[in-house]
Amino acid sequence: MMNSAVRIRGLRVVRGPLTVLDDFDLDIRTGSVTGLLGPSGSGKSTLMRAIVGVQKVAGGTVEVLGQPAGAKVLRDRVAYVTQAPSVYADLTIRQNLRYYARVLGAPASDVDRAIEQVDLGTHADHLVGRLSGGQESRVSLATALLGSPELLVLDEPTVGLDPVLRVQLWELFNRLAADGATLLVSSHVMDEAERCERLVLLRDGRLLADDTLAGLLARTGAADAEGAFLELVEKAEQEVSS
């Protein structure tokens, strides 16, 4: 039996007039990095919100680390970083992390470790309000590394970062997974797919694929993730119209 950190069955989410996810199933293996890829509006953030338990769901079940999503016991076992910065502009990086460490009950020694992990050591005493957008988003990411959570749900953590930093962050994600954590990382940049053990492709709230990159390329005959995605979109459209 697969050891799933996340198990979703028949999930249905309605937002306003729109059914964003319908009859959605997904398993995420413990200790893996799963890339959640899809165009803007495909439902990535909605799926992540359902997994961390902040999304009202209209049907189905979402189980996280063996508990219902959002259960109180998951509070310090699951970390979630949204696209909106969640850190205080008028505090330094270190002050922000000390504050979050206290809130989470994480050891004080986690603060410097998390700052180093996102490569902000030389800026630790700078005010967050004076950082670049990419640096600020890495401060948000650092807060998720406090307390060593078992599941990290990261909404577009590499957006706006230069290629070198992006590679470094994906290496960090893979190291965390090698140490046993489970990561779900969204992106709309298809070439980031190469860095994930598993790829979940979403389009219009539908699961286009849940496979390895090698599996996707073999199945579609495409040369890269972007090509595979386009192949699958075309195939899905043919199925709808026939």
Ligand SMILES: Nc1ncnc2c1ncn2[C@@H]1O[C@H](COP(=O)(O)OP(=O)(O)OP(=O)(O)O)[C@@H](O)[C@H]1O
């Ligand atoms: N509060 C809301 N009320 C109504 N519809 C919403 C709401 N939030 C999102 N939606 C709609 O739900 C759909 C999925 O949105 P979601 O944010 O999950 O997509 P996404 O793949 O994360 O996109 P992006 O990459 O742009 O963040 C979109 O069509 C969006 O317009």
